[in-house]
Amino acid sequence: MELVVFLITALVSVACAIAMILSKNAVHSALFLVLNFSAVAILYLLLHAPFLAMIQITVYAGAIMVLFLFVIMLLGAEQGEGNDPIRWQQPVAIVLGLLLLAEGGLVFFRSGNIIPTPGNGTAFPTDPGATGGIAELLFTKYLLPFEMTSILLLVALLGAVVLTIKSREKEGAS
Amino acid sequence: MLRVLILLVQSLAVFLIATTGFAYLTLFERRLLARLQHRIGPNRAGPGGAFQPLADAVKLFFKEDITPTEADKVVYTIAPALAMIPAILLFAVIPVGGPFRLLGQGTPQTIGPGLQAAGTPLQLAPGISVGVLFLLAVTSIGVYGITLGGWSSANKYSMLGGIRSSAQLISYELALGLSVMVPVMLASSLNLEKIVENQGPLWNVLKPVGFIAFGVFWLASSAEVVRAPFDLVEAEQELVGGYNTEYSSMKFALFFMAEYIKLIAVSAIGVTLFFGGWHGPGVERLYAAAIQQNSGLLFNLAALASLGYFLIKLIIFLAFSVLVRATIPRMKYDQLMDLGWKRLLPISLATVAVTAIGAVLIGPSVPFLSRLFS
Numbered sequence: 001m002e003l004v005v006f007l008i009t010a011l012v013s014v015a016c017a018i019a020m021i022l023s024k025n026a027v028h029s030a031l032f033l034v035l036n037f038s039a040v041a042i043l044y045l046l047l048h049a050p051f052l053a054m055i056q057i058t059v060y061a062g063a064i065m066v067l068f069l070f071v072i073m074l075l076g077a078e079q080g081e082g083n084d085p086i087r088w089q090q091p092v093a094i095v096l097g098l099l100l101l102a103e104g105g106l107v108f109f110r111s112g113n114i115i116p117t118p119g120n121g122t123a124f125p126t127d128p129g130a131t132g133g134i135a136e137l138l139f140t141k142y143l144l145p146f147e148m149t150s151i152l153l154l155v156a157l158l159g160a161v162v163l164t165i166k167s168r169e170k171e172g173a174s
Numbered sequence: 175m176l177r178v179l180i181l182l183v184q185s186l187a188v189f190l191i192a193t194t195g196f197a198y199l200t201l202f203e204r205r206l207l208a209r210l211q212h213r214i215g216p217n218r219a220g221p222g223g224a225f226q227p228l229a230d231a232v233k234l235f236f237k238e239d240i241t242p243t244e245a246d247k248v249v250y251t252i253a254p255a256l257a258m259i260p261a262i263l264l265f266a267v268i269p270v271g272g273p274f275r276l277l278g279q280g281t282p283q284t285i286g287p288g289l290q291a292a293g294t295p296l297q298l299a300p301g302i303s304v305g306v307l308f309l310l311a312v313t314s315i316g317v318y319g320i321t322l323g324g325w326s327s328a329n330k331y332s333m334l335g336g337i338r339s340s341a342q343l344i345s346y347e348l349a350l351g352l353s354v355m356v357p358v359m360l361a362s363s364l365n366l367e368k369i370v371e372n373q374g375p376l377w378n379v380l381k382p383v384g385f386i387a388f389g390v391f392w393l394a395s396s397a398e399v400v401r402a403p404f405d406l407v408e409a410e411q412e413l414v415g416g417y418n419t420e421y422s423s424m425k426f427a428l429f430f431m432a433e434y435i436k437l438i439a440v441s442a443i444g445v446t447l448f449f450g451g452w453h454g455p456g457v458e459r460l461y462a463a464a465i466q467q468n469s470g471l472l473f474n475l476a477a478l479a480s481l482g483y484f485l486i487k488l489i490i491f492l493a494f495s496v497l498v499r500a501t502i503p504r505m506k507y508d509q510l511m512d513l514g515w516k517r518l519l520p521i522s523l524a525t526v527a528v529t530a531i532g533a534v535l536i537g538p539s540v541p542f543l544s545r546l547f548s
Contacts, residue, residue, distance in 0.1 A: 073321070
């Protein structure tokens with residue numbers, strides 16, 4: 001049963017990822033990406049991580065992609081521009097993508113079973129739905145990366161504010 | 175196999191109840207609005223207008239289904255479904271009543287924390303450990319129907335409605351999520367049944383932090399379901415009809431249904447999170463008596479009473495929503511953004527902080543306050 005669900009979900013997520021890259025219309029691309037995110041959320045559920053699955057849908061499929069759609073619609077950028085202004089990035093992206101795939105494959109085949117089962121792994125909360133376990137790990141074992149991520153987000157937020165202030169000053173001067 | 179069959183029947187039942195609920199909510203709203211405006215309202219079809227929803231449905235069925243030539247056909251067709259599906263999905267995790275006992279089920283043993291285990295829960299998907307997050311996730315998906323409906327119609331007014339909806343939903347989702355966290359923190363669980371059980375002694379809305387959180391929740395959820403006074407998405411005076419201008423026949427009906435079913439759903443969520451869910455005077459005692467006398471009949475009577483309490487609370491919620499629609503004019507766009515970002519978000523952040531401090535520091539050390547923070 002689990003295998004069947006996994007196969008269908010994996011197929012959907014890969015197909016959506018490919019369709020997202022290939023579709024000409026930016027809104028269609030965004031929709032395929034939403035479907036891909038949802039499929040990934042189901043994969044998380046299969047890995048006994050319901051909390052992560054729900055956050056994946058709320059944050060990525062819900063909030064971020066709505067923002068994407070909003071920007072695409074507001075700019076009227078559905079069809080995109082004729083030719084890519086940064087031509088060199090396409091080959092580089094292909095090479096880097098293949099490298100990432102190779103690395104992932106290597107890690108996967110080297111370390112046998114990388115999927116933790118609930119209960120016996122140390123870094124895995126016993127009750128997958130209990131946020132207490134996740135919070136404890138975040139604030140003890142992974143405190144440094146967690147705080148660094150939050151500082152990074154704060155800096156990005158401040159950066160966005162600073163950028164709008166600069167453009168506003170220019171408008172005032174001209 | 176049998177479990178799948180039972181689930182299918184249950185899902186169908188939820189679907190039918192939700193759509194019937196929608197049909198009669200429209201009648202309820204039209205009649206109540208008419209009363210508030212010194213009119214009579216639809217009263218011709220059937221006794222007191224009872225068949226009016228049926229007549230409306232027939233009318234919508236037989237209208238011509240139009241697709242604009244310039245429209246993005248596929249997206250235009252799936253948009254109403256994308257609006258409808260999340261609206262119905264919300265009902266899956268809401269506990270609408272206390273547990274009941276099927277024939278031949280073992281004797282009810284315990285009361286209190288283990289009450290859910292004593293019978294079959296009155297809920298489609300019981301025991302979901304992340305129930306509250308499921309609700310938030312599904313609500314956040316709900317915006318796609320409106321946004322895409324507006325975009326795919328190839329109509330400037332529809333498009334403006336769609337853009338407004340995505341901006342509005344992003345703005346209010348944060349406040350909504352934070353206000354929902356207050357009952358979660360009070361019950362220290364994301365499970366909706368546990369949140370309901372936690373309110374047995376005292377409803378969340380009667381606790382100070384819960385009261386403020388409820389205020390934020392109510393405003394933010396009204397904005398999430400684009401209900402008046404937050405219905406800028408379909409402002410007739412500015413946008414012809416808003417995102418659904420080009421839609422007709424059953425596609426339009428689906429949008430209309432989604433809107434009202436979402437309203438019922440968020441009202442049910444409000445009842446569950448802040449107004450004690452199915453708790454009411456006497457229900458606990460009935461359950462206790464049923465377990466003491468080991469009586470299945472009494473147990474099911476208690477379940478029925480709890481369902482009744484839930485429905486009464488839900489109807490009061492919906493009536494209040496109609497009242498607000500009749501009395502408060504639509505907001506301007508800048509007022510909407512101001513309220514969301516400058517008022518509700520800071521208030522809900524502060525409430526969450528106070529709840530956390532209260533639950534960890536004040537609650538355990540000051541005994542008579544502990545009930546207000548748990």
